[in-house]
Amino acid sequence: MMKPYQEMTREELLAEQKSLKAAYKKHEQSKLKLDMSRGKPSQEQLDLSMGMMDVLSSDSDLKCEDGTDCRNYGVLDGIWEAKVLLGDMIECHPDNILIYGNSSLNVMYDTISRSMTHGVMGSTPWSKLGKVKFLCPVPGYDRHFAITEYFGIEMINVPMLLTGPDMDLVEKLVSEDETIKGIWCVPKYSNPQGITYSDETVRRFARLKPAAKDFRIYWDNAYGVHHLYDIDQDNLVEILAECKRAGNPDMVYKFCSTSKITFSGSGIAALATSPNNLEEIKRQMSLATIGHDKVNQLRHVRFFGDIYGMTEHMRKHADILRPKFEMILDTFDRELADLGVGSWIRPKGGYFICFEALDGCARSIVSMAKGAGLVMTPAGAPFPYGKDPRDSVIRIAPSYPTLEDLKMATDIFVICVKLVSINKILKEKQQAE
């Protein structure tokens, strides 16, 4: 076991610093180009879905079960068998589901945009209100925050606990302030921490008593079936059913897609919500489009067959991702755990590992890593307005690089964490003298 840096003498730290600097220099000179910045599937993962290109051919019948010709116009809300498949995927009845195009982010954007121009189920359009606010559990997903920022919605940070967002704070804010219209959630294997909301958290969500009638929970279930292990999986209480039980059937929009299941740019997205919300959304959708790509919906259905097919497919993704996650986490355990220079959670699924550095160190670590050819997600990105109040959170995306490259990247990252932490501690020691 190594000694925590805080307990080392100045001399010990300087010696450590010296050897780390030499290691860093070596990396710097080898002119690497590594990228751990975005949650993109690797080529190997994409190869798993190449069969998608074969399930439909010129000999195929492109009719769906009810006889609809998927090649033509029509079917606003998606073909039934796609609703069944994605319903099974996110544990909702197909009647509660709308199938969209290739991007669930686009569905979220549209949902906010529609609320701005038309309100929510008869409420005042948000663009007509003086102020609109959203709660943002932090750290969270940068693209969520970018949407709310674009629409001029004020964002309020809510700390993430190991059980999900701080529900005491959420309950208080939501019940007191009717300008709060929503909260962004990635409830399972959250981005970036990999936390799954506890049963209690979900139940408290479902029982919220919002001051705003048009308050909605934006439940981005992006990683619902993205487990790393076959048995040792997190479980998330199904929010639609829970909201219904709690007498709040209309309070949640649930989003998902197959982006990280089949091809990232060519999947299908879905929204699940109550019949009241569906009715409103379908009315708008009928103006915006005649329908989404049904051939691609059919392609997904024919490729997977059913949810068992998808589960088997996700097992193959897990086999590729698991060694990457474990390598990084094991390295952190081995190299960093004793040093008192940061903390992390060992997620059981999702696409990210979140490293929490010492306060004030995240930017420096990311910048130092860049110097050695390793691109990380910009520090601050997981926070509204890009501002991490403690400058401590770094998101790590293990999926895209090869395991080989990832080992190198993790080495560099560890060196940078150590060096920046030593610099900080040395500086503090100097100031204390």
Added chain:
Amino acid sequence: MMKPYQEMTREELLAEQKSLKAAYKKHEQSKLKLDMSRGKPSQEQLDLSMGMMDVLSSDSDLKCEDGTDCRNYGVLDGIWEAKVLLGDMIECHPDNILIYGNSSLNVMYDTISRSMTHGVMGSTPWSKLGKVKFLCPVPGYDRHFAITEYFGIEMINVPMLLTGPDMDLVEKLVSEDETIKGIWCVPKYSNPQGITYSDETVRRFARLKPAAKDFRIYWDNAYGVHHLYDIDQDNLVEILAECKRAGNPDMVYKFCSTSKITFSGSGIAALATSPNNLEEIKRQMSLATIGHDKVNQLRHVRFFGDIYGMTEHMRKHADILRPKFEMILDTFDRELADLGVGSWIRPKGGYFICFEALDGCARSIVSMAKGAGLVMTPAGAPFPYGKDPRDSVIRIAPSYPTLEDLKMATDIFVICVKLVSINKILKEKQQAE
């Protein structure tokens, strides 16, 4: 040559009415189900694109020319080769093009929606203005009008002439009223009349001097390559280039898609506009999505090869559509031309024939047709708020039914036109007595 109904005596009209009623009754009893209501391609047309399902297989390299893996995230504005193909299709440089998902209607909706929430290139968001108006050449496309109505935009009718919208009126209104922010245009083989705007009309469009800085022309080039004949084609002056020449480079958004070229629900859409507009739109797009379906873009490129491939493909569509159009138009010429009961234009492309009945007759004709099992586009649909001020316009969509069915449908339609016209004339004669 038959005598015009107006010149017939009451007795002659009653005799004609009697034989038409008998013919109608026969149709009524045969319980047909015919549909000439929507501009959907027929099964035979869709079959032309079945090769789309074979151009990509699990053995294919899904990289595009610049090496991008089309299966993964990325490439916000579309792959280059798709821009080239659709650029050739609508006579624009690929640099001026954004490729979207499967629906150009969706692109138009988004364009209006963005203007509502964020204005146009720095102008006040339309949702913050007291009043916003659009000019609507009539008859026009119902789904355009539905979008503007949904956003509470006031619509002003502008009559269509044989050369396009009445430009005297357009110029006057646009230059005087700064609440007029746009005009909906289907400039080539217009919906529903099949009119192509004359060179002069396009040049006058490009030279508009709008009072509103954020005025835009919404140029829905839906039928740009949808000719019925190989040589005898309408030509449309390219509006982007013309606007640039006229010193109004930012004044137009040009929309198109392959919906009626490949599969209606699974095509690719595009927008062409100036660099300034592109910059603004891409900024928003980067918030709404990571990118559109690149695999489908690649599929289109590989299927057509280039614009020559698409031209050959459109020739096959024409071979299917032409007999349908000609049969209807020939029947009208034969059965209706001499009677003075309506007028029509013989289009050289597009998806519709527009029948202009005697004033006050459109609703009755559509309703009578329905009684004999023939569904037409609702009378009034081609007008804002569904209100045809003269109740005379009927849109006919020849594409979907088989030629066989279409013959039957045309027979029924002709009978209904004659009967309703006779009823009107008899009533007028009676009132005059």
